[in-house]
Amino acid sequence: MPDVLKAPLVVEFPFTRSLGPVQSAFLTGLRERVVLGVRTTDGRTLVPPAEYDPVTAEEIRDLVEVAPTGTVTTWAWNHAPRRGQPLDTPFAWVLVRLDGADTALLHALDAPGPDAVRTGMRVRVRWAAERSGAITDIACFEPYDGGPAQPDGHCGDFADPVTGIVAPARLDYTYTPGRAQTAHLDALAERRIVGERCPSCRKVYVPPRGACPTCGVATSERVEVGPRGTVTTFCIVNIKARGLDIEVPYVYAHIALDGADLALHGRIGGIPYDRVRMGLRVEPVWTGGARHPDHYRPTGEPDADYDTYRELL
C-alpha cells in the first residue's frame, strides 16, 4: 500500500433544537420527575409522546401522566458501554412499556448481569440527580418488584417549560486524503506545488484529486507547476474573520500557476489592495513551517496578456 497521509478529524457540534408543545411538556416533565404520554384519538397512550399519531398522522396533544414503573418488552446486554451511553458499567438496553402506556421507551437498565434481565421483568425509573429537561434526566431504569406506581394525574402544564435542547454530538474520524492529495501535500512540505495531468484532455489540475472532472478518468501523471503564476480574478475582503490575523482590506485571488490549467486560491500581499489587477504576475511566499504558501506577492514582471489566461477564468 502506498504511503498515505492520515490525521485525526473530530467533528463536533452542539445541536440546538427547539421543541414542539408535546416534546416540551414531556421533557419538562422529566425535569420535574413526571412522565407524560400523549393520548391518540383511538385511546392509545404513546410514551415517549409524539406530536402526530404515527398511524393516522393526526395532530395530538392530549397529555396524560403515566407511571415511572413499567415492564421490559425486549432487551439486549451491552457488556462494553460506549462513549455517551447512559451508564459506563455493563448494562442492558431495554424497551420499557411504562404502566399506563401502550408503546415502549428506549433506555438503559442497570442490572448486575444478563442473567438478571428478562423480557417481562418489572422496572422503574432512576432519576438523574441533576435534571435539565432532557431524555438523560432519566439516568436509567432499575429492577423493581412492585405493581404500577400511581401517577398524580399531571396535565402537562408547567410554570417554566423547557423550550429547547442542546444535544452535543462528537464523532471521531481518521482522515486520509487518498493518493493524489497525499502527493500534493507531500510536495507542499518541500515548498513545491504539484498537479496531475489528465491523460485524455491533457489539462493539469491543481490541487489534484485523482480524477479529471471533465473526462471522468483517473489522473496520474504528476506535473510540477509554478512557482510563478497569474492573477485571473480577485476580490477585496473588507470584513475581518474571527481568529484570522490579517489586516483588512486584503485581496483574495484566483491564481493560475504557470503550467496549470486550473486556478487555485490565495491571498495577495506585498502590494496595496487597490493596485491588484487581473494579469498581475505573482509568486508564493512561504513562511515558517507552514505547509502551504502564506500568500502570493508580485514578481515585478510585466502583466500577463489577457489571452494567456482567459481560458482559466
Place this chain on the structure above:
Amino acid sequence: MNREIAVVAFAQTDHRRTSEELSEVELLMPVLHDVLARTGLRTADLDFVCSGSSDYLAGRAFSFTLALDGVGAWPPISESHVEMDGAWALYEAWTKLRTGDADTALVYAYGKSSPGSLRDVLTRQLDPYYVAPLWPDSVALAALQAQALIDAGDTDEPALAAVAARNRENATANPHAQLRGPVPHGDHVVRPLRRGDCAPVGDGAAAVILAAGERARALTERPAWIRGIDHRVEAHGLGVRDLTDSPSTRLAAEHAGAFERPVDTAELHAPFTSQEIVLRKALRLGDGVRVNPSGGALAAHPVMAAGLIRIGEAAARIHRGASDRALAHATSGPCLQQNLVAVLEGDPR
C-alpha cells in the same frame, strides 16, 4: 407513461475493511468505468446520473460533490443525489425514466466506513430528542430486535448462526465479498448478537446502468426488467413498532408485484442475521427461493451501497441466465425502519 425499464449493467468494487489509500472518487472511478464499459456507453451518452452516499461516513460536508469528478460533469449533466443507500437513487432514476425524461441513467453509490466508527456514526440518524442523546449504537438496536424475535419463538441463537454460515458459504462464489466461507461466530457484541451475526464493516462502491425499452435490448443481451419497485417507511419510534415483523417490507413487496408469482432468487439487505428472519417472513419466501446467492450484506456491507448491490446482484443473475424472476430488497434506518423492494425479470427463454 408506461415504459419498460431494465438494469442493463452492474459493477462493484472488491469490498474491504479499509481503503485508506484511496479518496472517495479514487474508490469509485474504476466501478464507473467498469459499468460503462459493459454497455459501451460514454458519460456523455447518459441522460441522467443519480447517486447515494452519506457525508457522515467521511465526516465531511458535501463529500458527494467531489465524487462527481469521477463521472465527468462537463459539459453539464443532469444529476441528482440522495443522502441514502444507492437503491433509493435507483428509485429516483427509475422514476425519471418512467416519465420519459430520460432513456438511460447511471446510478452509483459508495461508502467508506473505515475513517470513523460506524456504530457511533449511525446513531446520528436516530430521533434527536429522545433517542440519539443516549447513543444507542446500530448493533444494540439490532440486538433488541433479535431478542424480540427469540422471545416470540421466531428464532434462536443456533438458527441465527446458521443464517450467518449459509450467507458466508454462498459468498465463496463472490470474488468481491469481504467475508467468505466459514467465519468464527465469535463472542457477543451486544447479546444476543455475536460477531458473526453482524455485517462486516467495510468500504466499497457499486454502479448500475438503467435503460428504457428498446434501448435496454440494444445495450445488453438479456435485460433485467424492473417489473415493480416500491419503498415504505415505518414510525421512527422503535417502541411503537412490532420489531418481529416488517409491514413496510411486505407493503413494498405487494406494490412491487412480488406476490403475483413466485421468485426464484431473493437478494435481501439484512446487515444482521436476525433481520433475514424478519424479511423471509414478511416476504413469504419459501424454501425453493435462493436467498442471497451473493452472500448478502453479511458477506460485504459497504454502507450506502449495500442496498444497490442487492439490486445489482439480482440483475446480474438475470443477465447471465441464472434467474428468471428475482426479488431485491434494500433497507435503511434502525431495525429495518425503511424498506425498498424491486422485482426483476428476464425475457422468457
